[in-house]
Amino acid sequence: MSNRVELESRGLGMQFGGVHALAGVDFKLRRQELRCLIGPNGAGKSTFFKCVCGMLKPTAGDITIRGQRTNGLLPHQVARLGIGIKTQVPSVMNGLTVRENLWLAARRDNTSAVANRLVADIMDRLLITDLAAELLETLAHGKRQLVELGIVLAGQPWLILLDEPAAGLTADEVDRMIDVITDINRESSLIIVEHDMHFVRRIARQVTVFHQGRVLIDADVDTVMASQDVRDVYLGKQV
Amino acid sequence: MFARDVLPALIIGVPAMFVLPMLFDAYTLTVLTAYALLALSLGFIWGFAGILCFGQAAFFGLGAYSFAIAALNMGSAWGPFFIAILVPAVFAAVFGALLFYGRLSDVYLAVVTLVMTLILFKFMNSSAGEIYKLGDARLGGYNGIPGFETLTIPWDPGEYLYDESLFYFAFGLLVLVYILLRVLLKMPFGRALVGIRENEQRAELMGYDIRLMKTIAFSIGAAIAGLAGCLFANWAEIVTPALFSLGQSAEIIIWVIVGGAGTLLGPVVGAAILGYTKFLLGQQSLIDNTFVLGVILILAVLLLPQGIFPSLVRLWHWLLARLPSAAPLRRRSGRSRRDKDV
Ligand SMILES: Nc1ncnc2c1ncn2[C@@H]1O[C@H](COP(=O)(O)OP(=O)(O)OP(=O)(O)O)[C@@H](O)[C@H]1O
Ligand SMILES: [Mg+2]
Numbered sequence: 001m002s003n004r005v006e007l008e009s010r011g012l013g014m015q016f017g018g019v020h021a022l023a024g025v026d027f028k029l030r031r032q033e034l035r036c037l038i039g040p041n042g043a044g045k046s047t048f049f050k051c052v053c054g055m056l057k058p059t060a061g062d063i064t065i066r067g068q069r070t071n072g073l074l075p076h077q078v079a080r081l082g083i084g085i086k087t088q089v090p091s092v093m094n095g096l097t098v099r100e101n102l103w104l105a106a107r108r109d110n111t112s113a114v115a116n117r118l119v120a121d122i123m124d125r126l127l128i129t130d131l132a133a134e135l136l137e138t139l140a141h142g143k144r145q146l147v148e149l150g151i152v153l154a155g156q157p158w159l160i161l162l163d164e165p166a167a168g169l170t171a172d173e174v175d176r177m178i179d180v181i182t183d184i185n186r187e188s189s190l191i192i193v194e195h196d197m198h199f200v201r202r203i204a205r206q207v208t209v210f211h212q213g214r215v216l217i218d219a220d221v222d223t224v225m226a227s228q229d230v231r232d233v234y235l236g237k238q239v
Numbered sequence: 240m241f242a243r244d245v246l247p248a249l250i251i252g253v254p255a256m257f258v259l260p261m262l263f264d265a266y267t268l269t270v271l272t273a274y275a276l277l278a279l280s281l282g283f284i285w286g287f288a289g290i291l292c293f294g295q296a297a298f299f300g301l302g303a304y305s306f307a308i309a310a311l312n313m314g315s316a317w318g319p320f321f322i323a324i325l326v327p328a329v330f331a332a333v334f335g336a337l338l339f340y341g342r343l344s345d346v347y348l349a350v351v352t353l354v355m356t357l358i359l360f361k362f363m364n365s366s367a368g369e370i371y372k373l374g375d376a377r378l379g380g381y382n383g384i385p386g387f388e389t390l391t392i393p394w395d396p397g398e399y400l401y402d403e404s405l406f407y408f409a410f411g412l413l414v415l416v417y418i419l420l421r422v423l424l425k426m427p428f429g430r431a432l433v434g435i436r437e438n439e440q441r442a443e444l445m446g447y448d449i450r451l452m453k454t455i456a457f458s459i460g461a462a463i464a465g466l467a468g469c470l471f472a473n474w475a476e477i478v479t480p481a482l483f484s485l486g487q488s489a490e491i492i493i494w495v496i497v498g499g500a501g502t503l504l505g506p507v508v509g510a511a512i513l514g515y516t517k518f519l520l521g522q523q524s525l526i527d528n529t530f531v532l533g534v535i536l537i538l539a540v541l542l543l544p545q546g547i548f549p550s551l552v553r554l555w556h557w558l559l560a561r562l563p564s565a566a567p568l569r570r571r572s573g574r575s576r577r578d579k580d581v
Binding site for chain 2: 053055075076079080084085087091093094095096100101103104105107108109112151
């Protein structure tokens with residue numbers, strides 16, 4: 001049953017004072033899907049992520065994860081459902097080493113022995129084993145992004161939200177990020193917010209476009225890229 | 240874990256326990272030990288769980304008062320010993336749960352704990368009347384509670400712990416608590432606490448219930464402060480509202496800052512050095528006590544921002560690196576894991 005809907009939002013709204021960051025988002029994600037979420041600055045992409053993972057409590061509508069209504073759950077409760085997020089502004093434990101960062105994520109739901117193995121595996125996979133003993137605060141931006149992805153993976157989530165994972169990466173790092181994402185997608189569902197259209201083209205099948213807190217269009221990548229509406233909202237920017 | 244955490248503490252702690260009374264007078268050492276334990280309690284919750292509590296004196300005072308009140312009512316001291324640990328721990332668990340489940344921000348937490356201390360201070364000061372009586376114990380207002388049973392040797396109830404024997408007991412407890420905290424910080428719970436200190440949001444996104452974990456850490460800190468209060472009560476043989484005073488609360492924070500927040504040994508060293516300085520200053524009336532402590536705090540913050548103890552550790556490594564004969568002992572350079580876990 002690979003087409004079962006695992007994440008669904010209905011009429012999702014998030015209001016900050018007078019600002020409607022989300023104004024009724026209907027969204028569905030099926031099992032093992034890799035979805036790209038795009039849209040101009042301020043469209044509400046990050047806000048949508050924050051609502052899904054419990055960092056914000058939506059002011060309207062519903063979120064359902066694997067059949068369970070989750071609005072009002074706290075971040076740690078959502079995380080325990082098996083959801084991992086890489087936030088737009090990297091959120092890592094700066095004063096701790098790479099290994100400790102990953103270990104804390106891995107140990108939450110595992111014994112220490114399993115966690116140790118998991119951490120070693122993930123560091124291998126991301127080619128960051130040589131950074132194991134480095135403090136996060138000493139790492140360059142690209143490496144921090146990679147470590148944060150490692151933290152997310154160490155929690156072994158089945159749904160992963162990545163908010164601008166390619167931002168600030170070098171070309172090599174982007175290639176590695178794409179390999180890793182493709183690899184992750186063999187087991188987990190993914191939603192990826194990204195501004196870099198080359199990146200989106202390389203990984204996307206289905207793309208959702210947000211505009212002013214709503215879904216503008218939800219279609220396969222070629223249709224979206226060809227859409228006049230999408231071109232219009234990006235105000236002539238090349239899409 | 241044993242070789243890295245327990246053994247060094249024993250190797251330094253046990254000889255120190257016997258050497259110190261030869262150098263200083265046991266009576267002074269005992270109160271310094273109680274202070275060190277109190278500093279350790281704040282050093283733990285602040286330095287490792289990131290909870291800045293301005294009211295650690297409240298738990299110190301609660302421990303001391305619980306001991307005195309229970310000792311008067313029970314007529315013995317060993318039951319009260321455990322009550323003195325339990326009462327502050329439970330109080331802190333309830334109080335902490337209100338704060339942490341209410342998602343109070345750090346600054347408010349500091350303010351609220353400060354207010355809690357002030358309230359206890361005011362209450363104890365105004366409890367002189369007949370109605371302020373718990374069983375056989377009168378709270379006694381600003382005069383405090385004197386005349387309670389103190390600790391005896393467990394197998395010889397006639398033999399009181401005082402002077403040197405009380406020091407050995409207090410110091411043994413200090414070493415024990417230090418070791419227990421070191422071990423705790425190596426365990427998943429302790430490591431996750433440090434993670435929360437580093438980045439609360441990420442800890443939550445990893446699935447850690449930070450409200451629960453902070454409440455537990457807060458309660459552990461209060462239990463240790465209560466133990467320190469109990470030792471203090473046994474040393475002073477009287478408890479007074481001054482235990483809850485603002486000055487006492489401020490002093491604990493100064494001990495931790497000067498000694499080195501983010502380490503366990505730092506606060507112990509800070510409390511011992513500053514406590515002794517205060518004792519020496521108390522014997523003269525030329526300069527104001529608080530003034531000197533204030534100057535020390537300012538100098539420490541300006542000159543040794545990491546605190547005395549971490550600076551000593553760094554000096555030690557610096558010396559080692561420059562001693563040719565000690566070259567094999569040199570630490571791997573470059574990989575500067577913080578000395579946070581000392
Ligand atoms: N905490 C907040 N308080 C007030 N307004 C907010 C808050 N968070 C987001 N907003 C507003 O909500 C709108 C959507 O923001 P959001 O961060 O979700 O956009 P985005 O699509 O992620 O944009 P970007 O591509 O720039 O990251 C913006 O107008 C933003 O200013
Ligand atoms: Mg965003």
